[in-house]
Amino acid sequence: MKTLKKKIAAAVYKGIAEIDPAAAVTEKDILSYLAYPPDDKLGDIALPCFRFAKALRMAPPVIASRLADGFECEGVASAETAGGYLNFRIDRAALMRRLFGEINADGLPYGGNDDGAGKTVVIDYSSPNVAKPFHIGHLGTTVIGHSLKKMHEFAGYKCIGVNHLGDWGTQFGKLTVAYRKWGSREAVEEKGIDELVALYVRFHEEAEADPALNDEARAAFTALEHGDPEITALWRWFIDISIAEYKKTYRQLDIEFDYYTGESFYTDKMPAVVDELKSKDLLKLDDGASIVDLEEYGMPPCLILKRDGSTLYPTRDIAAAIYRKETFDFDKCIYVTSAGQSLHFAQWFKVLELMGRDWYKDLVHVPYGTVSLNGSKLATRTGNVVLLKDLFAEAIEKAAAIMAEKNPELAGREDVAESVGIGAVVFYYLSANRMRDINFVLEDALNFDGNTGPYAQYTYARTCQILKKAGEYAPDGFEMNDDEFALCKTLALFPETFDQALAEYEPSIITRYVLDLCAAFNRFYHNCPVLTAGSESVKALRLALTGCTNKVLSSALELICVRHPEKI
Ligand code: ARG
Numbered sequence: 001m002k003t004l005k006k007k008i009a010a011a012v013y014k015g016i017a018e019i020d021p022a023a024a025v026t027e028k029d030i031l032s033y034l035a036y037p038p039d040d041k042l043g044d045i046a047l048p049c050f051r052f053a054k055a056l057r058m059a060p061p062v063i064a065s066r067l068a069d070g071f072e073c074e075g076v077a078s079a080e081t082a083g084g085y086l087n088f089r090i091d092r093a094a095l096m097r098r099l100f101g102e103i104n105a106d107g108l109p110y111g112g113n114d115d116g117a118g119k120t121v122v123i124d125y126s127s128p129n130v131a132k133p134f135h136i137g138h139l140g141t142t143v144i145g146h147s148l149k150k151m152h153e154f155a156g157y158k159c160i161g162v163n164h165l166g167d168w169g170t171q172f173g174k175l176t177v178a179y180r181k182w183g184s185r186e187a188v189e190e191k192g193i194d195e196l197v198a199l200y201v202r203f204h205e206e207a208e209a210d211p212a213l214n215d216e217a218r219a220a221f222t223a224l225e226h227g228d229p230e231i232t233a234l235w236r237w238f239i240d241i242s243i244a245e246y247k248k249t250y251r252q253l254d255i256e257f258d259y260y261t262g263e264s265f266y267t268d269k270m271p272a273v274v275d276e277l278k279s280k281d282l283l284k285l286d287d288g289a290s291i292v293d294l295e296e297y298g299m300p301p302c303l304i305l306k307r308d309g310s311t312l313y314p315t316r317d318i319a320a321a322i323y324r325k326e327t328f329d330f331d332k333c334i335y336v337t338s339a340g341q342s343l344h345f346a347q348w349f350k351v352l353e354l355m356g357r358d359w360y361k362d363l364v365h366v367p368y369g370t371v372s373l374n375g376s377k378l379a380t381r382t383g384n385v386v387l388l389k390d391l392f393a394e395a396i397e398k399a400a401a402i403m404a405e406k407n408p409e410l411a412g413r414e415d416v417a418e419s420v421g422i423g424a425v426v427f428y429y430l431s432a433n434r435m436r437d438i439n440f441v442l443e444d445a446l447n448f449d450g451n452t453g454p455y456a457q458y459t460y461a462r463t464c465q466i467l468k469k470a471g472e473y474a475p476d477g478f479e480m481n482d483d484e485f486a487l488c489k490t491l492a493l494f495p496e497t498f499d500q501a502l503a504e505y506e507p508s509i510i511t512r513y514v515l516d517l518c519a520a521f522n523r524f525y526h527n528c529p530v531l532t533a534g535s536e537s538v539k540a541l542r543l544a545l546t547g548c549t550n551k552v553l554s555s556a557l558e559l560i561c562v563r564h565p566e567k568i
Contacts, residue, residue: 047088076089120330125148139391144507165260183195265320282354391442402448423457460550470531483528
C-alpha cells in the first residue's frame with residue numbers, strides 16, 4: 001500500500017501541475033493527505049481535495065473532478081469524485097499479485113527495511129534494582145524495551161541491549177547489615193533473591209525502631225565504595241544471585257542482553273566526568289553538594305556529588321552515556337523507564353548538552369505509564385508489590401487450566417501453556433498506548449474470545465494447521481471477492497504500520513494491527529471456505545492469502561515478543 005500510495009501521489013502531483021504549474025503543493029504533501037476511508041464502499045484510498053483549495057484557488061469539488069478527468073496510475077482501477085473527495089479503487093488482482101511476491105520473496109522480511117543499515121542503536125531497558133523486588137512496575141520497561149529492540153532490528157539497525165542494573169548505592173549497605181545480623185549463607189543459597197528481598201524488607205522494619213541501623217548501613221556502603229574485600233565479595237554474590245533469578249524471567253520472554261553493565265560498572269569512569277564538569281565551569285556548590293544549575297532551562301538542579309563526595313544516579317548515567325558513545329559509537333541510545341523518571345532524563349541530557357557533547361540529541365527517553373493489578377489474588381509476599389515472576393506463574397497456571405479443558409490431547413501442553421500464559425500478559429500490556437496507565441486483569445488477558453494474545457495465537461495456529469493440511473499450492477489468478485480483498489488490504493498495510501510504530505516508539509500500534517489482521521482473517525475464514533473451496537483456482541488463491549497471513553502474523557507477533565506455537 002505504501003508503494004501504491006506513492007504512485008498515486010506522483011500521479012496526482014502531475015495532475016495538479018497541469019491545473020496550475022506554479023501551485024505550492026509537493027508530492028510529499030499529497031502523500032500525507034491520502035487516507036483510508038472508514039467505509040470502503042466509496043473507495044479504498046481517498047484524497048480530500050479541500051487541501052488544495054487555497055493553493056489552486058478553486059472549490060474542492062472542481063479540483064476533484066479536474067483531477068479525476070483522465071486519471072491514470074498503475075495499480076489503480078478507477079478514480080471517482082464524491083463532493084470534494086477523489087476516491088481511488090485499487091486494482092485488486094495487481095495488489096495481491098505484488099503482495100504475494102513480496103511476502104514470499106527471499107531477502108528482507110516483508111514489512112521490514114534496511115533504513116538502519118550501518119547504524120547502531122543502544123537500548124537500555126529492564127534494569128531492575130538488585131536487592132529490591134523485580135515487580136510488575138518493571139514489566140513495561142522489559143517488554144517495551146525488548147519490542148523496541150526487535151523493531152529496530154527489523155529496520156536493519158544493529159542493536160545492543162544493555163541491562164543497566166541498579167547494582168550500586170546505599171541499598172547495598174542496608175543489605176550487608178541485614179545479612180550480617182539476620183541472614184545466613186544457607187538461607188540465601190536456598191531461597192535466592194526472595195531471601196535478599198526479605199532481608200531488605202526486614203532492614204526497613206527494624207530501622208524504624210532503631211534508626212542507628214541507617215548509620216551502620218551508610219558506613220557499610222562507604223566501606224564498599226572503598227573496596228572493603230569482604231563487603232565487596234558479599235556484594236558480588238548478591239548480584240550474581242539476583243542476575244541468575246532475573247534470567248529465569250528473561251528466558252520466559254526470550255530476552256537476552258548483550259551486557260549486564262550495571263551502575264557499578266561506571267564507578268571508575270566517574271572522576272573524569274566530575275573533572276570535565278569542573279573544567280567547563282558547570283559545577284556549583286550547594287549546601288556542600290555539587291550540582292549543575294538548570295534554572296535557566298526551567299528545571300531543578302542536576303545533582304552530581306553528595307556532600308560526602310559520593311556520586312549519584314545522574315552522575316552514573318552521564319558516565320554511562322559517554323562510555324557507550326565511545327565504545328559503541330551509537331547513532332541512537334534509547335532509555336525505557338516509567339514516566340516518573342522523565343525529569344531525571346531531561347536534566348542529565350541537558351547537562352551533556354552543556355558539556356558540549358552534541359550527540360546528546362541522539363539520546364531518547366521512552367517513558368510509559370503505571371501498572372496496577374486488580375481482580376486477581378496474587379501473592380504479595382514482599383509487602384504490597386507484585387513480583388513479575390508471580391504474575392507470570394499465575395498466568396501460566398491459568399493458561400494451563402484453560403488448555404486442559406479446551407485441548408486435553410495437545411502434545412507438549414506445558415510449553416504451550418507457558419507461551420500462552422506469558423504471551424497473554426505481554427500482549428495485554430502492549431495493547432494500550434504506552435503512556436496510558438494500565439490496570440491488569442489476568443482473566444481479561446487470558447480470554448480466548450477477547451482481543452487478546454491467546455486469540456491472536458489461536459488465529460496464527462489456525463493458519464498453520466490449514467497450510468499443513470493443504471500442502472503445495474500455486475495461485476494462477478488473483479481476482480478477489482470482498483472478504484478476500486479486505487484481508488489482502490490489511491496485509492498490505494503492514495509495512496506502513498510498522499514504520500509508524502517505529503517512528504513513535506509505540507509497540508501497541510503493532511499489537512492493534514495484529515488484532516485487525518486476526519479479525520480480517522477470521523471474517524475471511526468464516527465466509528470463504530479454504531480447503532473445501534469450489535475450484536482449485538479459488539482454493540489456491542485462498543491458500544495464498546492464508547500463507548501471507550501466517551507470515552505477517554508471525555513477524556508482527558515476533559516484534560511484540562509474543563511466542564506463537566503452531567498448535568494450541
Ligand atoms: N534501575 C532503574 C529503576 O529501576 C532504571 C534504570 C534505567 N536506566 C538508566 N540508564 N537510568 O528505576
